Amino acid sequence: MKIKVTVNGQLYERDVLEHKTLLRFLREDLGLTGTKEGCGMGECGACTVFFNGKVMNSCMILAVEADGATIDTIEGESRGPSLTDIQKAMEKNNSVQCGFCTPGMVMSIKELLQNKAKPSIPEIKEAIEGNFCRCTGYVQIIEAVLDVTGRSKEKGELKHV
Amino acid sequence: MVYEFRYLAPKSKAKLCAMLLEHAQDGKLLAGGTDLLPNIRNGVFRLKYVIDLKQLPGAASLKYSQQDGLILGPAVTINDVLRNRTARRLYPVLCDCAHELASHQIRNRATVAGNVANASPCSDMAPALLCLGATAVIRSATGQRTIPFTQFFAGVKKTVMLPGEFLEHIIIPPAASPAAGRYLKLKRIAGHDLGIVGVLGTLQDGKRRFAVSSAAPTPVLVENVAAGDDESTVVKKVLAAVSPISDVRSSKEYREHMIGVFVQRLLQEVQ
Ligand SMILES: Cc1cc2nc3c(=O)[nH]c(=O)nc-3n(C[C@H](O)[C@H](O)[C@H](O)COP(=O)(O)OP(=O)(O)OC[C@H]3O[C@@H](n4cnc5c(N)ncnc54)[C@H](O)[C@@H]3O)c2cc1C
Ligand code: FES
Ligand code: FES
Numbered sequence: 366m367k368i369k370v371t372v373n374g375q376l377y378e379r380d381v382l383e384h385k386t387l388l389r390f391l392r393e394d395l396g397l398t399g400t401k402e403g404c405g406m407g408e409c410g411a412c413t414v415f416f417n418g419k420v421m422n423s424c425m426i427l428a429v430e431a432d433g434a435t436i437d438t439i440e441g442e443s444r445g446p447s448l449t450d451i452q453k454a455m456e457k458n459n460s461v462q463c464g465f466c467t468p469g470m471v472m473s474i475k476e477l478l479q480n481k482a483k484p485s486i487p488e489i490k491e492a493i494e495g496n497f498c499r500c501t502g503y504v505q506i507i508e509a510v511l512d513v514t515g516r517s518k519e520k521g522e523l524k525h526v
Numbered sequence: 527m528v529y530e531f532r533y534l535a536p537k538s539k540a541k542l543c544a545m546l547l548e549h550a551q552d553g554k555l556l557a558g559g560t561d562l563l564p565n566i567r568n569g570v571f572r573l574k575y576v577i578d579l580k581q582l583p584g585a586a587s588l589k590y591s592q593q594d595g596l597i598l599g600p601a602v603t604i605n606d607v608l609r610n611r612t613a614r615r616l617y618p619v620l621c622d623c624a625h626e627l628a629s630h631q632i633r634n635r636a637t638v639a640g641n642v643a644n645a646s647p648c649s650d651m652a653p654a655l656l657c658l659g660a661t662a663v664i665r666s667a668t669g670q671r672t673i674p675f676t677q678f679f680a681g682v683k684k685t686v687m688l689p690g691e692f693l694e695h696i697i698i699p700p701a702a703s704p705a706a707g708r709y710l711k712l713k714r715i716a717g718h719d720l721g722i723v724g725v726l727g728t729l730q731d732g733k734r735r736f737a738v739s740s741a742a743p744t745p746v747l748v749e750n751v752a753a754g755d756d757e758s759t760v761v762k763k764v765l766a767a768v769s770p771i772s773d774v775r776s777s778k779e780y781r782e783h784m785i786g787v788f789v790q791r792l793l794q795e796v797q
Pocket of ligand 3: 460461462463464465466467497498499500501
């Protein structure tokens with residue numbers, strides 16, 4: 366089936382297999398391999414992308430369902446060597462170890478910060494509850510969000526490393 | 527996905543019903559897909575057709591009127607409900623259950639209708655719909671029928687919907703005063719997880735109701751609690767209505783114990 370989909374601001378017209386997931390379409394058909402497949406069934410969040418402005422698990426969406434949709438992935442975050450503020454904060458706070466969860470994690474954090482300028486720790490935890498990280502223990506990721514929103518300085522809440 | 531299937535996206539209800547009848551054996555409806563697609567991947571469903579309902583006119587409509595109450599189309603997501611001010615103000619119990627369902631990303635995609643149509647014993651939306659007296663509007667090629675959710679679930683992953691029928695709307699009746707209440711859900715991990723057991727306790731116009739998930743073949747409503755019942759009588763009545771089993775997530779005894787604990791807590795909290 367033919368679909369038209371805007372990914373990171375660019376319009377693509379492609380013929381896709383009807384049983385292909387959006388995740389595999391992004392990775393295999395468009396070569397955008399930043400988005401990862403962990404579990405393939407909604408558990409881990411490694412496949413998280415923006416679908417019409419909201420984060421969703423691209424492993425549980427068919428590519429054909431994205432016909433006419435706007436998708437944003439981790440590749441849309443940095444242009445060349447320049448990183449976004451969230452990415453810089455994650456780098457600074459050691460929030461990335463193996464990095465497998467990071468693309469999805471960044472998407473979830475981005476949606477959170479679009480809705481809430483200064484989220485609390487429980488709000489941060491809730492926003493990333495669907496993103497598993499097997500390396501960091503999450504503390505550094507939460508710190509990065511506090512860092513980028515200026516909350517850690519204000520409250521002196523978390524000090525790590 | 528692991529095998530090939532065809533994707534159909536009808537733009538009218540008549541077409542959708544015709545497709546559902548034609549593909550009763552080899553097709554299934556797709557709403558948010560958060561149950562359907564993992565089941566296809568796991569090989570639980572072997573399908574030739576996936577029939578998307580999201581292109582139906584008004585599928586994502588969420589309306590409230592004082593006369594009819596809250597009316598949810600079949601593509602209304604869990605987070606659509608949580609983001610809606612009217613739903614938060616007038617149906618806090620519905621939002622409490624919605625908030626316990628899965629993870630944020632899934633709540634952005636998963637629908638309320640898909641959650642109950644799937645008829646899992648651990649459905650988190652069912653307790654709210656049961657306690658709030660909601661009804662299901664079921665559509666087929668020949669017409670519509672409306673049934674209360676107390677008669678909607680027929681067994682594990684089974685509803686009373688017949689081949690060719692689908693859940694067109696969910697109607698939650700208006701209430702003079704919003705039901706107070708809370709949903710306590712026991713799970714292994716704090717973030718997202720299917721429940722080990724869940725108990726919703728509500729209080730509306732002096733009447734207490736309890737609904738229990740993950741403790742019987744279907745979600746269960748307990749309505750026979752009287753105003754004068756003491757704590758242990760209420761616990762007994764709730765336990766008499768359920769029939770928990772032992773499975774991978776918990777033993778029967780643990781489930782029973784925790785239902786008792788939750789009912790006691792709710793009796794104290796929800797006044
Ligand atoms: C990681 C993970 C965690 C989860 N956690 C929870 C949880 O905590 N609590 C919980 O309750 N659920 C949970 N779920 C299950 C699922 O997300 C929910 O049940 C969700 O609400 C299903 O809605 P959907 O729109 O995605 O349904 P779909 O997958 O699209 O459909 C579900 C089933 O219902 C049928 N169907 C859908 N819409 C209709 C309709 N209008 N009429 C008739 N039939 C229809 C479909 O054919 C399918 O068989 C979880 C799932 C995953 C993957
Ligand atoms: S790959 Fe999609 S949630 Fe794990
Ligand atoms: S950094 Fe390895 S999984 Fe998160």
